[in-house]
Amino acid sequence: MLPTRKTAIPGAKSLLLAGELRRSENPNITFLDPERRFPVFWESASGSLVTDVxxxxxxxxxxxxxxMGVGHSNPRVVGAIQKQAAVLIHGMGDVHPSGLKVRLAEKIAEHSPGDLGYVIFGLNGGDAVEAALKSARLATGKPGVLAFRSGYHGLTMGALAVTERADFRTPFSGQVPQFGRHVPFCDPVSCSFSCKSCTRACLSFVESAFRDYGDTLGAVIVEPIQGRGGIVEPPPGYLPGLRDLCDRYGMLLIADEIFTGxxxxxxxxxxxxEGVVPDILCMGKAMGGGFPISACAMRPDVAAAWGTSTxxxxxxxxxxxxPLACAASLAAIGEIExxxxxxxxxxxGAYxxxxxHELAARFPAHIAEVRGRGLMLGVRFHKREVALGLVYELLQRGxxxxxxxxxxxIELVPPLVIEHEQIDFAIKQxxxxxxALSV
Ligand SMILES: Cc1ncc(COP(=O)(O)O)c(C=O)c1O
Structure with a gap:
C-alpha cells in the first residue's frame, strides 16, 4: 500500500484542530507551524501507513x-488489547498484580542478553532510565553516572541529569540534579582525533573520567547507537571497549536500548x-506495540541491592x-518472534x-553521509536548512x-514491517x- 493525497496538506480539518489546540494546550508542547505547514492530525494507521483527519x-x-516496530494497529496487538480490556483493565501493580506481569517479566529475561533476569516496569522510557539510575546508586553506593554528549535519555529530572542537551536542561537549572558527567561519544564524523574508525582515543575520554571522578562515579549510561543525537553508530569495538573499561574500574554499564531495542x-x-552484556538494560518504545510500557532489566546482584519489599x-x-500494557507487549513480542x-x-534495512547510498551518490552536493544499521538509518546533510526544509517538503509528498x-x-526508522515497494516510493519522493532543490 502506498500513500494517497486527497486535499492540501495540512487539510482544512487539521488546520482547524491546530487552531483549537492553540487555545487549549500549553503552547510549548505541540509545534504549530506559524506558516501552517505542520502538523497533520492523525486519525487512523495501519502497518506503515498513517491517515490524517x-x-x-x-x-x-x-x-x-x-x-511501531510491529506496524501500526498490528492485528495481534489490537486483538490482545481488546481481549484484555474485556476482562481486566487495571490491576494493583506492586500489591495485587495480574499474571500478565509475570509472563512479561519472563519474556524480557528470555530475550535480554546475559543474566538480566530481574525487571522494574515503567510506563515510558524516562521511567526505565530513572529505575536504572537508582539501581546503579544502590548497587554501587556511588551517585555519579557518566554519560555521553548528544545522548538522549528522556526529560524526567533524573534522566535530564544524564541527557546533556542545554536546551532541555538550562531552563530548569537549579532543579536538574548534578550527578551526571559527560564525555564525547565516539562519533566518527565529529571525532576530535579525525581517526574515523579508531576507538582507543574516544575510550580514553571515558578512562580519564573514571580516573578523575572514580570516587563518586558508579556507572556509565550509553545508547549503543545514539538515536535523537543523529543516528550515531560508534565503530566496531567501541562498546566492547567500554564494557572492558567498566569491568576494570568497577563501574556498572547501563545500556539505554529504549530506541535500539x-x-x-x-x-x-x-x-x-558485538556480544556485549550490560549490567542494566533500559527498554521501552517498541516493546508495547504502541501501548505505553517500559522496563529496566538488571542482573540478580543489582536487583538484590534493592532489598526485598516488606x-x-x-x-x-x-x-x-x-494489564493492558502487559497484554499489548506480550502480543508485540510474540509478533517480533x-x-x-x-x-x-x-x-x-540493508536494501x-x-x-x-545511491541517493547520496546522485546528490553529493546535499548529502554528506548515510549511516546506521538495520532499520535505524540516518541521512546527514551538509546544510541543516536542507534537512529541515525536507521535513516539510516530504510531508507534502506523503x-x-x-x-x-x-x-x-533526517532519521529513517520506519516500522520493521515496511515493504520494499514502500521504500522505493520513499526514495522516489x-x-x-x-x-527540485537542485534546479
Ligand atoms: C535512547 C532513549 N532513551 C530514553 C528516551 C525517553 O523515552 P520516553 O520519551 O518514552 O520517556 C528516548 C526517547 O526518545 C530515547 O530515544
Missing amino acids: DGNSYLDLTAAFGV WGRTGDYFACDA GEAMHTSTFLGH SRDLPARAKTV FKARL LIVLPAGGGDV ITAALD
Whole structure:
C-alpha cells in the first residue's frame, strides 16, 4: 500500500484542530507551524501507513518515535488489547498484580542478553532510565553516572541529569540534579582525533573520567547507537571497549536500548551484535506495540541491592505492570518472534541503506553521509536548512520524517514491517524533492 493525497496538506480539518489546540494546550508542547505547514492530525494507521483527519495518507518513516516496530494497529496487538480490556483493565501493580506481569517479566529475561533476569516496569522510557539510575546508586553506593554528549535519555529530572542537551536542561537549572558527567561519544564524523574508525582515543575520554571522578562515579549510561543525537553508530569495538573499561574500574554499564531495542538494529538488542552484556538494560518504545510500557532489566546482584519489599516498594507507580500494557507487549513480542522482525530489519534495512547510498551518490552536493544499521538509518546533510526544509517538503509528498542530531540529519526508522515497494516510493519522493532543490 502506498500513500494517497486527497486535499492540501495540512487539510482544512487539521488546520482547524491546530487552531483549537492553540487555545487549549500549553503552547510549548505541540509545534504549530506559524506558516501552517505542520502538523497533520492523525486519525487512523495501519502497518506503515498513517491517515490524517482529512483523508490523506502518509508513509510513516518514524514508526511514530520508533515505537511501531510491529506496524501500526498490528492485528495481534489490537486483538490482545481488546481481549484484555474485556476482562481486566487495571490491576494493583506492586500489591495485587495480574499474571500478565509475570509472563512479561519472563519474556524480557528470555530475550535480554546475559543474566538480566530481574525487571522494574515503567510506563515510558524516562521511567526505565530513572529505575536504572537508582539501581546503579544502590548497587554501587556511588551517585555519579557518566554519560555521553548528544545522548538522549528522556526529560524526567533524573534522566535530564544524564541527557546533556542545554536546551532541555538550562531552563530548569537549579532543579536538574548534578550527578551526571559527560564525555564525547565516539562519533566518527565529529571525532576530535579525525581517526574515523579508531576507538582507543574516544575510550580514553571515558578512562580519564573514571580516573578523575572514580570516587563518586558508579556507572556509565550509553545508547549503543545514539538515536535523537543523529543516528550515531560508534565503530566496531567501541562498546566492547567500554564494557572492558567498566569491568576494570568497577563501574556498572547501563545500556539505554529504549530506541535500539526489540529488533530495530537487526538484533533483539543492539548490544547483541558485538556480544556485549550490560549490567542494566533500559527498554521501552517498541516493546508495547504502541501501548505505553517500559522496563529496566538488571542482573540478580543489582536487583538484590534493592532489598526485598516488606510492604512498601521503594520505586513504583500507580500504573506499574498495567494489564493492558502487559497484554499489548506480550502480543508485540510474540509478533517480533514469530515474524523474526530483527532478521527482517537486517535484510530490509540493508536494501534501504543501499538505496540511500545511491541517493547520496546522485546528490553529493546535499548529502554528506548515510549511516546506521538495520532499520535505524540516518541521512546527514551538509546544510541543516536542507534537512529541515525536507521535513516539510516530504510531508507534502506523503512521507513523515523527523530531523535528528543538530537538525542536519533526517532519521529513517520506519516500522520493521515496511515493504520494499514502500521504500522505493520513499526514495522516489526524496529524489524528486532533492531534484527540485537542485534546479
Ligand atoms: C535512547 C532513549 N532513551 C530514553 C528516551 C525517553 O523515552 P520516553 O520519551 O518514552 O520517556 C528516548 C526517547 O526518545 C530515547 O530515544
